[in-house]
Amino acid sequence: MQISSMDIPIERFTLPNGLTVILSEDHTAPLVAVNLWYHVGSANERHGRTGFAHLFEHMLFQGSADVGANEHFELVQRAGGTLNGSTWLDRTNYFETVPSNQLELALWLEANRMGWLLPAMTQQKLDTQRDVVQNERRWSMDNQPYGTWWERLPALAFPAHHPFHHSLIGSMSDLDAASLDDIAQFFATYYTPDNAVLSIAGDFDEAEARAMVERQFGSIPRGAGKPALPDMAVPSTYGSPVREVVSDDVMLPRLFLAARSPVFGSEAYYAASVAAGIIGMKKGSRMYRTLVRDQQLAAEAQAFTYDLAKGSDLLVVDVTARPDTTVEQLEEAVHAELDRIVDTGVTADEVARVVTMIETDLVATLQSASERADKLSMFATYFGDPGLVNEQARRYRTVTAEQVNAFLRSRLVRANRATLLYVPREVDAATSGNELAMAEAP
Amino acid sequence: MGNGMHLVVAPVTKLPIASVIVIVEAGASAEPTGKEGVAALTARLLPEGAGDLDGAALAERFERLGASVESHADWDVAAVSLTALTAQLPAALALVRDLLRAPVFPEREVARLKEERLAELLQQRAEPRGLADEQFARALYAPDVRYASPPEGDSGSVRALTRGDVLAFYAARYRPAATTLVIAGDVTQAQARTLADTLFGDWVGDSPAPVVTAVDTAQSGRLTRIVSKPDAPQSELRVGHVGLARGAPDYFDAMVMNAVLGGLFSSRINLNLREAHGYTYGAFSAFEWRRGAGPFVVSTAVKSDVTGAAVREILGEIERMRRDEIGEEELTLATSYLDGVFPIRYETTAAIAAALANLVIHALPDDYYDRYRDRVRAVTTRSVLRAAQAHLHPDRMRIVVVGDPTVIATPLGEAAGMTPDVMVPERMERPA
Numbered sequence: 001m002q003i004s005s006m007d008i009p010i011e012r013f014t015l016p017n018g019l020t021v022i023l024s025e026d027h028t029a030p031l032v033a034v035n036l037w038y039h040v041g042s043a044n045e046r047h048g049r050t051g052f053a054h055l056f057e058h059m060l061f062q063g064s065a066d067v068g069a070n071e072h073f074e075l076v077q078r079a080g081g082t083l084n085g086s087t088w089l090d091r092t093n094y095f096e097t098v099p100s101n102q103l104e105l106a107l108w109l110e111a112n113r114m115g116w117l118l119p120a121m122t123q124q125k126l127d128t129q130r131d132v133v134q135n136e137r138r139w140s141m142d143n144q145p146y147g148t149w150w151e152r153l154p155a156l157a158f159p160a161h162h163p164f165h166h167s168l169i170g171s172m173s174d175l176d177a178a179s180l181d182d183i184a185q186f187f188a189t190y191y192t193p194d195n196a197v198l199s200i201a202g203d204f205d206e207a208e209a210r211a212m213v214e215r216q217f218g219s220i221p222r223g224a225g226k227p228a229l230p231d232m233a234v235p236s237t238y239g240s241p242v243r244e245v246v247s248d249d250v251m252l253p254r255l256f257l258a259a260r261s262p263v264f265g266s267e268a269y270y271a272a273s274v275a276a277g278i279i280g281m282k283k284g285s286r287m288y289r290t291l292v293r294d295q296q297l298a299a300e301a302q303a304f305t306y307d308l309a310k311g312s313d314l315l316v317v318d319v320t321a322r323p324d325t326t327v328e329q330l331e332e333a334v335h336a337e338l339d340r341i342v343d344t345g346v347t348a349d350e351v352a353r354v355v356t357m358i359e360t361d362l363v364a365t366l367q368s369a370s371e372r373a374d375k376l377s378m379f380a381t382y383f384g385d386p387g388l389v390n391e392q393a394r395r396y397r398t399v400t401a402e403q404v405n406a407f408l409r410s411r412l413v414r415a416n417r418a419t420l421l422y423v424p425r426e427v428d429a430a431t432s433g434n435e436l437a438m439a440e441a442p
Numbered sequence: 443m444g445n446g447m448h449l450v451v452a453p454v455t456k457l458p459i460a461s462v463i464v465i466v467e468a469g470a471s472a473e474p475t476g477k478e479g480v481a482a483l484t485a486r487l488l489p490e491g492a493g494d495l496d497g498a499a500l501a502e503r504f505e506r507l508g509a510s511v512e513s514h515a516d517w518d519v520a521a522v523s524l525t526a527l528t529a530q531l532p533a534a535l536a537l538v539r540d541l542l543r544a545p546v547f548p549e550r551e552v553a554r555l556k557e558e559r560l561a562e563l564l565q566q567r568a569e570p571r572g573l574a575d576e577q578f579a580r581a582l583y584a585p586d587v588r589y590a591s592p593p594e595g596d597s598g599s600v601r602a603l604t605r606g607d608v609l610a611f612y613a614a615r616y617r618p619a620a621t622t623l624v625i626a627g628d629v630t631q632a633q634a635r636t637l638a639d640t641l642f643g644d645w646v647g648d649s650p651a652p653v654v655t656a657v658d659t660a661q662s663g664r665l666t667r668i669v670s671k672p673d674a675p676q677s678e679l680r681v682g683h684v685g686l687a688r689g690a691p692d693y694f695d696a697m698v699m700n701a702v703l704g705g706l707f708s709s710r711i712n713l714n715l716r717e718a719h720g721y722t723y724g725a726f727s728a729f730e731w732r733r734g735a736g737p738f739v740v741s742t743a744v745k746s747d748v749t750g751a752a753v754r755e756i757l758g759e760i761e762r763m764r765r766d767e768i769g770e771e772e773l774t775l776a777t778s779y780l781d782g783v784f785p786i787r788y789e790t791t792a793a794i795a796a797a798l799a800n801l802v803i804h805a806l807p808d809d810y811y812d813r814y815r816d817r818v819r820a821v822t823t824r825s826v827l828r829a830a831q832a833h834l835h836p837d838r839m840r841i842v843v844v845g846d847p848t849v850i851a852t853p854l855g856e857a858a859g860m861t862p863d864v865m866v867p868e869r870m871e872r873p874a
Contacts, residue, residue, distance in 0.1 A: 006457060028456045029785050070717055074708045078775050080782010097786050131720025131745075138676040139723045139743045145568045251564045282510045283489075283501035293498060296554055299561040323561050353505045360508035363459050364525050367790040 006363065007390040008372055011206060012380075017222045018194025021213050022376045022386045024201040026369065032202035033097040034106040035373035036114075037381045039197075040190035041090040042170075043163030043229060043310075051133065051170010052178055054087040056186055058129040060094065061085070065116035069125060072109050079105055082370075089154075089164050090310055091381060097370045100203040104212045110198070111216035114191060121183050130175055137169045145250040146422050156244055156418045157258045157314055163229055164311060192223025199376040199386070202369035232311030236260060237416035245421045252299065253321040253330050256420040257338075259411050261315040264307040265383055270395050271403035272305060272411070276315050277354030278346050278404065279303040279338075284353055287319060290337050297325045297333050309382040315411070327423055335414070342412050345405040355396045362393055446619030446649065447642055450798050451634040452626040454791055458528040460627025461791035463799045464538060467620035468520040470593040471733065472653040473611070478588070479559065479595015480603055480611045481515040484547075486555050487608060488513045488522060491546035492537075500537065509534040513541070517593055517732045518655075518803050520615075525792055528628040532637060539641040542616065552605045559600050567867055570671060570678040570743070570844045577669050577865070578680035578842040582737055589734065617647035622802045626794040655687075655734035662838055666862040668851060669844040677749040677845030681756050683838045685738030688731040688804045695829035696729060698821040701776035703727050703763050703830075704740055708775060710759050711740060719755070721748045729833075733804065738833065746846055750853025753841060757857070760839075763830040767823045780818045 011023040042053045063069045076083045081098035083106075096106040141147035151167035158165040198217070200209055237260060262268035280287045280303025287301035298319045306314040317338070321330040365371045372389070379388040443449060454460075470481045489504075489511055490497035504511045509526035511534075522542065526534045566572040576592055583590035591599070623642065625634045686696060697705075704711035704727025715725040721744045730736035740760075744752040788794050801810055843854060847864045855861045 029789060031785050031789075070708065070713065074775060077706060077708055077779040077783075080778055080784075080786075082783060082786055099782050099785070102782075128717065128720040132716055132723055135676065135721070135743070135745055136723035138745065143570055143674055143676040143678075143743070145565065249568050251568045252561060282505055284498075284505040284510075289498055292558075293554070296557070299558050320561075320565075322557060323564055349506075353502070356508035357505055357510060360459070360525065360527055363457055363527060364790065364792070367457060367459070369789065 006366070008201075008366065010376065010386050010390075012386060013210070015193065015214065015218060017218070017220055018192070019217050019220075020197045020380055022197065022199040022380055023204075023206055023209055024199070024372055024376060025204065025206060026201065026372075027203050029369070030100045030203050031097055031369060032100050032103045032200060032204050033095065033369035033373040034103070034110065035093060035095040035199045035201070035370070035377045036110050037091050037093045037197045037377035038191060039090070039195050039381050040092055040226070041088050042166065042168040043090045044190065044226070045166070048174055048177060049182060050166045050174040051168070052174070052182060052186065053092060054169060055129060055133050055175060055178055056183065057085050057087045057092050058133055059121065059126065059183060060113050060117065062125045062129065063120035064113040065119045066112050067109060067120070069120070072113070075105060075109065081106065087168065089168060089308060093374065093377065095370060095374065097202075103200070103204055103209065104216070107212050107216045111220065114193065114196070114217070115220040117187055117191065118184055121180060123180060126178070126180060126183065130178065133169070134172060134175055137172070141169060145248065146254055148246070148248075149256050149420060149422075152244065152246065153256050153258050153314075153316065153418070153420050156242055156420055157260065158234065158311070161230075162234065162311070163232060164308065189223070189226050193217060193220050194222050195226060197377045197380040199373040199380070201373035201376065229310070234260065234312050236312070237411065237413065238418060239415055241414050242418035243421070244419070245423055247425050248422050250422050250424050252323060253325070253327045253424065254422045255317075255319050255330055255334055257317040257334060258314045258418045258420075259416045260312045261305060261407070261411050263311065263313050264305070264309040265388070268407065269305075269313065270399050271407045272313065272315055273358075274351055274354050274396065274399045275346070275404050275407050275412070276303045276305050277358065278350045279341065280317055281354055281357065286341055287317065287334075287337060291319060291333055295333060297322060297329055327421065331419065331421060335417070338412055338417070339414075342408045345408070346401055348401045351399060351401050351404060355399060358396050359393050443618070443638060443643065445643065445646055447638075447645065448622040448802065449635065449638045450622060450624045450802065451629065451631050452794050452798060453630055454627050454794060458628050459525065459791055460528055460531050460625060460629055461523070461525040461795040462531075462535060462538065463521055463523040463624045463795045464542060465622050465624070465799050465802060466520045466542075466616055467650060467653060468611070468615035469515050469518040469653075471517050471588060471655045472615055473588070476599070477603065477607050477611070478591055478599035480607050481520060482594040483552070483555060483559070483600070483603055484608050484611050485513045485515040485520040485522075487547050487551060488541040488545050490551040490555070491548045492541040493544045495540070496548070497551055500541065503537055504534065507534045511538065511541075515593065517589070517734075517736075521799065523792075523795070531629065535637055535641055542621070543642075543645055545612065547605055547608050547612070549605050552608060556600055556603060559594055560597055563597050563600070570674065570676070573669060573867065574678040574680050574842060574844045577667070577844070578682070578739060578840065579737065581665055581667055581840045581842050582682075582684055589736065615650050617650050618642065618645045619647070619649040622799070624795050624798045624802070626798060627791040655732075664837065664839050664841075664858070664860060666841045666854065666858040666860050667843070668847045668854065668862045668864045669842065670847050670864055670866045671844050672846055672848070674746060674844065674846045676743045677746050677843050677850055678743045679749070679752065679756075680739055680741055680842045681753065681839060682727075682737055682739035683835050683840055684735050685729040686833055687735045688733060692825070692829055692832070694817045695821055695825040696833050698773070698776050698780070698818065699763065699826045699829040699833070700727055700729055701780065702768050702772050702826065703759065706776065706779060710763070711756060714755050714759060715742060715744070715752055719748070719751070721745065721752045721755075725756070731804075746849045749843060749845060749850040750857040753854060753857040757836065757839065760834050761836060764834050764836070767827045770823060773821070773823050773826065777818050777821055781815045784815055
């Protein structure tokens with residue numbers, strides 16, 4: 001099976017205003033995906049404005065100079081397209097997939113808000129989207145069992161004031177403080193063509209697409225530059241175990257464990273990614289076999305990498321207890337299993353299992369134009385090289401058991417384990433009273 | 443095929459990959475009374491031991507082929523599915539044959555999967571969305587209707603299930619004549635046929651008894667219920683009633699009507715609750731399409747102190763849908779979206795296989811997808827109004843809210859026009 005024969009085509013150019021443009025033609029279906037990455041995320045937020053990058057993403061659907069509120073959604077759906085946006089720690093993306101003949105509509109909508117957002121911004125729109133986002137926070141975190149792990153785990157794994165330490169969704173009070181001035185300032189600083197990558201994948205003509213991009217985006221002025229992020233570097237391990245116990249409205253204990261690991265895309269990342277797969281990808285993984293199938297202490301077990309491209313990545317293990325498993329048993333069993341894999345190492349067979357599954361996933365993912373465009377934007381944004389999308393399978397195939405074992409011995413040691421343990425509220429008084437106090441004094 | 447098994451193939455040659463779904467007439471609707479959950483348990487046990495291989499070995503074999511297998515049962519059918527690179531497809535399908543034709547159902551795995559289901563049910567007690575869905579179903583259907591309890595069974599029924607129940611359900615339901623193999627991807631018709639004949643051609647068995655999906659839709663009257671979650675920062679809302687079956691003659695009218703009401707981001711309910719009022723992160727309506735009449739439900743989560751106002755807006759939008767013809771612009775937004783998005787929905791082999799499986803499950807004609815876009819475009823503002831008047835029923839609206847009764851009971855009662863009953867979910871026992 002020759003994965004290399006499936007390379008996706010890549011054309012790249014840059015507009016005079018600094019906008020990086022990636023084109024990838026494919027005429028198998030009459031559709032085209034447009035994907036825009038801005039190199040800004042929650043890491044860029046200033047003190048007192050946690051959650052602002054994401055709130056700002058919501059405001060980008062509230063219209064621009066020539067587009068009414070919610071008209072962006074309506075125009076794309078009326079054209080038979082799909083769309084959305086998302087915010088992450090170090091990037092924000094916006095994307096549409098539309099029938100081939102609607103490419104310029106998608107480009108016009110993206111260009112109009114990149115160039116002329118501010119005339120459409122009003123206090124009322126900001127107030128409404130603040131309410132929407134605060135409800136998003138309640139829905140995804142505050143009223144959801146274990147929901148706060150999204151903000152507690154990075155807070156545990158990165159030191160205070162590190163750009164990845166604070167909450168992506170933001171605190172209620174910081175969201176309350178966001179103003180129209182913040183919108184204008186954030187827009188001018190980060191939403192500029194030279195801080196963005198535009199990818200187009202699917203059924204289009206290259207010359208026509210180039211002309212459309214130049215027509216729609218060409219007149220948007222370059223930005224004045226953005227402030228550099230503070231130093232993202234952290235030590236490769238915590239130095240000693242980190243632990244937080246949270247008493248919550250949950251029925252079963254659940255443990256999240258984060259180890260600092262090599263940043264996404266680095267040479268060492270691929271061994272870490274394979275290690276995560278051996279530990280917790282699907283039913284053939286170590287955690288599933290041992291804790292779920294054999295010992296029957298856990299109802300669910302998985303592991304994955306966060307895929308952070310700056311400072312440090314995190315390898316996360318996530319295990320939920322069975323009803324008859326105590327908090328102590330759960331924690332001991334997870335640590336024991338990790339100790340065992342560090343001590344005895346993994347085999348070439350285990351590496352092969354994970355690499356084969358990842359290869360199938362890579363091919364399955366590339367079927368979708370939207371996914372191809374997103375991957376192109378990602379590799380161009382993080383590494384300046386969209387061609388890396390065609391290198392991933394090869395990089396995984398070169399990972400050896402020795403590399404995985406070297407990673408495990410250096411990074412999965414107890415001194416590099418941050419444990420976040422959720423405990424049902426009514427049992428904690430009896431079994432974990434001491435830790436309760438700890439959890440309530442963050 | 444000669445043994446009554448069906449084969450559906452969709453060649454897609456873009457990439458060397460293929461998706462398989464095997465569907466069996468073995469869903470929850472086929473369960474004997476008192477054995478609720480046995481369909482899901484049986485389906486989930488298929489990869490937990492087959493032929494000479496135990497569950498761990500089977501998982502290992504599949505995953506070494508890069509093809510992790512999933513098996514589950516919903517209301518209508520059981521399904522086993524996987525995606526693999528073409529080169530690995532024959533080996534992966536041979537394993538699928540083993541788990542369909544020679545499952546072992548080890549006692550230990552039966553016990554383990556029962557315990558995992560009980561753990562899931564326990565979790566749900568503290569999970570507002572799952573709890574709201576479960577309690578909404580119970581508020582919709584009479585207790586003896588299968589749709590009243592979860593397809594995977596509740597704690598009482600799951601506890602009582604035995605390996606004998608699983609063996610009996612498997613023997614009664616897993617037959618070649620009740621099975622369809624769907625393959626979408628980089629294979630030819632001839633290759634697929636050869637594979638199917640080789641692996642399943644000698645599987646014999648009589649046709650199983652037909653499944654009768656009987657649902658009592660004759661419930662009447664309104665209901666307003668609070669499922670108590672003290673101090674909840676949000677109320678999880680479910681508003682609706684028994685909907686209609688997938689086979690309804692005016693399916694397209696009802697689907698487009700729902701798209702306008704609450705199916706799309708730009709729908710009336712979402713624009714009202716989210717964009718005009720900021721009550722919620724999102725609000726949507728849906729008909730749950732099953733062989734029998736599944737729920738029609740409006741779902742959202744709103745800040746606790748606007749629970750009554752949100753319910754009033756939802757009920758108002760439903761009334762308006764029944765009262766006035768929608769505008770031409772609203773109609774074309776929905777129909778041009780559903781029409782245009784068609785190729786985008788079927789970009790992957792997994793999506794194509796699922797769409798073909800859907801034809802089989804609901805006995806839709808072979809040219810269904812060829813005619814789909816025409817039928818969407820044939821919907822009119824008049825036919826949408828007729829569908830709204832026929833299928834939205836304010837007089838039997840069931841309102842279920844998981845939230846804090848001390849905050850929401852009074853405003854909710856005012857909005858619903860009746861005093862809500864308050865239910866305190868039982869805390870299942872947990873060993874100390």
